[in-house]
Amino acid sequence: MPESPPSPLLALRGIGKSFLGVRVLDGIDLAVAPGEVHAVVGENGAGKSTLMKVISGVHPPDEGTVELDGVPRAFRSPRDAQWAGIGIIHQEFNLLPERTVAENVYLGREPTRRGLVDRRAMLDGTTRLLAAVGETSFAPNARVGQLGVAQQQVVEIVKALALDARLLIMDEPTAALADHEVELLYALVRRLQQQGIALLYVSHRLKEVFDLSDRITVLKDGRRVTTVDTATTTGEQLVRHMVGRELTSYYPDRAGPGDVGGVRLTVHGGGNHKLRGIDLQLHAGEVLGVGGLQGSGRSALARALFGAAPFTTGEVTLDGAPVRVRSPRAAMRAGIAYVTEDRKGEGIVAGQSVLDNALLAGRAVFPAWAGRGARTVRVRELLAAVEVRAAGDHQEIRYLSGGNQQKVVLARWLALSPKILLFDEPTRGIDVGAKSAIHDLVRRLAREGAAVLMISSELPELLGMSDRVIVMRDGRIAGELPAGATEEDVVALATGTLRVAAG
Numbered sequence: 001m002p003e004s005p006p007s008p009l010l011a012l013r014g015i016g017k018s019f020l021g022v023r024v025l026d027g028i029d030l031a032v033a034p035g036e037v038h039a040v041v042g043e044n045g046a047g048k049s050t051l052m053k054v055i056s057g058v059h060p061p062d063e064g065t066v067e068l069d070g071v072p073r074a075f076r077s078p079r080d081a082q083w084a085g086i087g088i089i090h091q092e093f094n095l096l097p098e099r100t101v102a103e104n105v106y107l108g109r110e111p112t113r114r115g116l117v118d119r120r121a122m123l124d125g126t127t128r129l130l131a132a133v134g135e136t137s138f139a140p141n142a143r144v145g146q147l148g149v150a151q152q153q154v155v156e157i158v159k160a161l162a163l164d165a166r167l168l169i170m171d172e173p174t175a176a177l178a179d180h181e182v183e184l185l186y187a188l189v190r191r192l193q194q195q196g197i198a199l200l201y202v203s204h205r206l207k208e209v210f211d212l213s214d215r216i217t218v219l220k221d222g223r224r225v226t227t228v229d230t231a232t233t234t235g236e237q238l239v240r241h242m243v244g245r246e247l248t249s250y251y252p253d254r255a256g257p258g259d260v261g262g263v264r265l266t267v268h269g270g271g272n273h274k275l276r277g278i279d280l281q282l283h284a285g286e287v288l289g290v291g292g293l294q295g296s297g298r299s300a301l302a303r304a305l306f307g308a309a310p311f312t313t314g315e316v317t318l319d320g321a322p323v324r325v326r327s328p329r330a331a332m333r334a335g336i337a338y339v340t341e342d343r344k345g346e347g348i349v350a351g352q353s354v355l356d357n358a359l360l361a362g363r364a365v366f367p368a369w370a371g372r373g374a375r376t377v378r379v380r381e382l383l384a385a386v387e388v389r390a391a392g393d394h395q396e397i398r399y400l401s402g403g404n405q406q407k408v409v410l411a412r413w414l415a416l417s418p419k420i421l422l423f424d425e426p427t428r429g430i431d432v433g434a435k436s437a438i439h440d441l442v443r444r445l446a447r448e449g450a451a452v453l454m455i456s457s458e459l460p461e462l463l464g465m466s467d468r469v470i471v472m473r474d475g476r477i478a479g480e481l482p483a484g485a486t487e488e489d490v491v492a493l494a495t496g497t498l499r500v501a502a503g
Contacts, residue, residue, distance in 0.1 A: 009034045009069065009198045010055070010086075010167055016063035017050055024050045026222045028064070032167065032198045037189060039201045039209040039230070042219035042242055043433045045389075045401040048202050051219070052169050055200070056088040057081030087160025088169040091429075093152050097145030102126040104144055105159050129158045134191055150181035154188065161197075168192065169200045172429060174208060177294075186212065204430060205458070206235055218242055239432055251464035252443040254287075254483055260467065261285045263320070264451035265305070265420055270314035274300035275475045278314065282420065282451045287442065289466025290455040291490045296472040298455045299341060302422045305453070306338040307331040318419075332365045337413035341425035341455070343402065347409050350398035354390050357397045358383055358412045365416075375415070382411040386441060403434025410441065421445060423454040427461065439465060459487040 008031035017025040025047050032038045040048050053059045055066060057075030065072045068084055075081045078088075095104050102122040103110075111121040126140035135154050138147055144155060153173065160168055170189075174182045189199060189212055203209055209216060210230060218225040218241040225241050261284035270278035275297055282288050292298050303309045305316075307325040316323055318334055325331045331338070340346040348357050358379045383393060386407040390400055397405055406426065413421065423442065427435040442465065446452050456462040462469060469481040471493035479493045 007070065008032060008067075010200075011067040011070070012051075012055070012064065013067065014064035015051065015054060015061045015066070017054060017059060017061055024222050025054070025061070028219075028222075028224050030217055030224065030227070032200060034166070034198050035193050035196045036215065037193055037199045037201055037213045039203065039213035039216045040219065041203065041206070041209060041216060041238065042225075043401075043403075045221075046219040046242075047222040048219055049171070050222075052088065052171060052200065052202060055081070055167075056086055056169060082160075082163050082165075085164055085166035086169070087157075087163065087165035087167070089153065089156045089160065089171065089173060091172045093156050095144050095152055095155060098143065100141050100143055101130075101138065101147075101155050101158075102140040104155055105129065105140075105162050107159075125162065126158065129161055130154075132161065132195070133157065133188055135188075148181070150177055150184055153177075153185070157188065157192075165197065167198045167200065169202070171202045172204065173201070174203070174205060181294075182208070204432065204435075206238060206432070207460075209238075210235070242432055251461075252440050255285055255446060255467045259285045259447060261449065264318070266315075266317045267305075267311070268315045270304065270311040270316065272300070272304055272309060272312045274309070275304060275311070277476055278304075278311075280470060280477065282453055284419075284449050284451050285446055286467045287446050287452040287454055287465055289462045289469040290453060290472060291459070291462050291469055292472035292478070292494045294457070296494065297475040298472050299424055300475065301472065302338060302424050302453065302455060305331070305420075305422055306336055308338070329365055332361060332416065335416070335419035336422065337361075337416060337418035337420065338422045339406075339409055339413065339424060339426055341428060343405060343409065343428075348397050348405055351396060353394045354383065354388065354397050354400070354408055355379065355393035357408050358393075358415065361412050362415055379411060379415050382414050383408065386411050386414075387437065401434070403430040403438070406430060406434070406438060410438070414445075418450065420451045420453070423452065425455060425457060427456075427458075435461075459490055462490065463487065 010032045012028055012030040015025055015028040028051060042048055050059065054061050057078040057080050060074065067073065073084060075084070096107065105126050106122045111118040123140045130140065133154065138151055144152060157168065173185060177185060192199060201213055213230045215227055216230055216233065216238065217227045218238065220242065263281050264284045265282040267278050267280050278301065290298050290301060300309065304311050305325065307327045307330050310326050316325060323334055325334060349360065359376065362375060380393060388407045388411065389404050397408060426442065427438055430438070442452060442454065454465060463485060467483055469485060469490065471478045471481065471490055473494055473496060481489050
């Protein structure tokens, strides 16, 4: 007789949730077995985050039940869920950087001896937990603020394991990780799985979903579309479930021979405290991709071109004329736009409206933008053109999905009709449908004559979108690759295992 499937550790039955009369979750059923990696995917606004908050005790469901080991549970707070064995690892870590690893792990429940905190017990307990997940790169008495992002993520996981977590929710766990750190996370996930810990894995990166998960649940508009076995599902099928339509191509066609114009921007010998000997040309009509490991100088290059951390040596020309870009204001006046990788921290003002966010750049540089008039009408037209989904342009931008926030940022810069667009991780944390829309928009801007420099950590995106790729390493351009290069070519240049002359 075939083996019966294991009883679920977690079972959701008919979960429903509304906010201010808006239905956010509608009749969600989901089950996770011990030792299973169960991925949850869907477009921004599909209900993934709200569902995870219901499971972790942040929001009580309006309808339905949450069962653990077949027993209905009502969590009144995240602490209730933690004590029941449910841990959640957020994108933004909840750690105290000035305290040690052990102090973070035992925060709020420090062991005591004779009325004093027993630091030896904390260190010993943390050592055992680190060994259990195979972590040997840092000690329990290391300060968290001195650890790398991947190491801090391990601390968050160990915190949850210290509370005897049997189910871990991982929300976009690789969003801030470099490629080599992602491999470390893979190994950690598999080790946790071997220990019988169940994982709910929320990610927009479909490669990770297929690499790690046993089953995949797709959400759309607050409903469960389907749950499928990963081994018998294709990427195309999953995308169709997520967006409700076929995406004919993940990436638009590259520039043709007649699409690329003259040199728009040149840098010769550019350098600052993070960059050395930068030589590059950026043409009108092309998308120049920038690859490399985290910390290689990719973002430093974009910030130098935008004047946020300007070049202190070398020469820059714009349309053949020398230019000194010493500040973002000077860059904007010269026709340079910059979409930062830190959308929440630098890209938007969360408490302001969609319209105010879209007007920010123009108001900062051109005082005449301050009034209501033709410029405001133009911005509203752009918000409609990039298909921002919002209750209205006076809705606070914090309530929009990541993809819609990014579209507002794009509309802000398009209103200035820039000659050069610098994109740093333009689709990070954005669902597959919104990614496709932004890819199409980037390529359309290039076809209309803009020069585009695009940084991406996602190698398929970098190679699929770029007409050429330069690869950064240690603050320098390690080499240039033509259209059609492979992921292995990029990794080899980024890690220094192959030398290719920069073009």
